[in-house]
Amino acid sequence: MNERRHPMSDADRKWMRRNGITFPHNWKEMPPRSGSTGYIVDILLYEFFGITDLDFSHFDGLQILDIGAGSHLNRAQAQPTFARTCAGNGARVVVTDILPQSEPDARLFDGVVTGDLITPVLQGRFAQLPEFAGRTFDIIHSSGLINFIPDPMFSNTLDALGIKEDSFARLLTEQAGSMLVKNGVMYLGGYLYRKIDNELKLTKSFD
Numbered sequence: 280m281n282e283r284r285h286p287m288s289d290a291d292r293k294w295m296r297r298n299g300i301t302f303p304h305n306w307k308e309m310p311p312r313s314g315s316t317g318y319i320v321d322i323l324l325y326e327f328f329g330i331t332d333l334d335f336s337h338f339d340g341l342q343i344l345d346i347g348a349g350s351h352l353n354r355a356q357a358q359p360t361f362a363r364t365c366a367g368n369g370a371r372v373v374v375t376d377i378l379p380q381s382e383p384d385a386r387l388f389d390g391v392v393t394g395d396l397i398t399p400v401l402q403g404r405f406a407q408l409p410e411f412a413g414r415t416f417d418i419i420h421s422s423g424l425i426n427f428i429p430d431p432m433f434s435n436t437l438d439a440l441g442i443k444e445d446s447f448a449r450l451l452t453e454q455a456g457s458m459l460v461k462n463g464v465m466y467l468g469g470y471l472y473r474k475i476d477n478e479l480k481l482t483k484s485f486d
């Protein structure tokens with residue numbers, strides 16, 4: 280945990296400990312029930328830096344966006360584990376989710392967007408949300424929301440609106456990708472992109 284960047288009060292520390300929240304420094308320290316987070320962290324670090332030493336301290340100082348990050352108010356499998364792991368290792372993390380973040384998480388993160396993301400994406404204004412003003416991101420991450428293992432609530436909402444997941448994913452990829460720095464990397468539900476020459480290139484797919 281990077282104490283300098285994220286000074287936490289004793290009360291926050293106690294809350295985190297009581298809720299089993301730890302800040303792993305490498306893949307082996309990932310807590311139980313953190314699903315594929317450790318694996319995805321490794322993929323992103325490898326893509327961004329070309330390193331394979333599994334040391335999460337490489338996140339220090341990076342600007343990260345986590346879309347459909349999860350929330351403590353959600354079920355155990357939908358906690359903001361990726362965002363906590365990055366923020367706990369010194370990254371500046373902005374999270375978006377339809378559910379609000381609990382107070383200690385909200386303080387740990389550098390920005391919190393609470394609300395449905397379907398409408399802003401369909402209206403083409405996701406990247407214009409006020410919380411993103413003046414920000415760009417080194418890494419953008421979204422797991423468990425679309426494509427590979429989609430969130431059931433999310434898929435049902437798209438179905439009810441008559442929107443195909445593929446078309447929505449394309450819009451989200453384009454709009455989120457516009458906030459990526461040069462050479463930045465984006466993992467969106469099993470698809471990995473890199474910004475090369477100001478264009479988003481699909482570099483790998485995991486589904």
Ligand SMILES: C[S@@+](CC[C@H](N)C(=O)[O-])C[C@H]1O[C@@H](n2cnc3c(N)ncnc32)[C@H](O)[C@@H]1O
Pocket residue numbers: 314346347348349350353356357358359360375376377378394395396397421422423424429430432433436
């Ligand atoms: C399965 S969880 C994934 C959590 C985390 N990213 C992970 O990989 O463990 C999906 C998240 O998407 C959020 N979500 C569902 N529908 C949404 C919507 N319309 N807008 C924003 N977030 C939504 C849920 O609240 C939930 O936290």
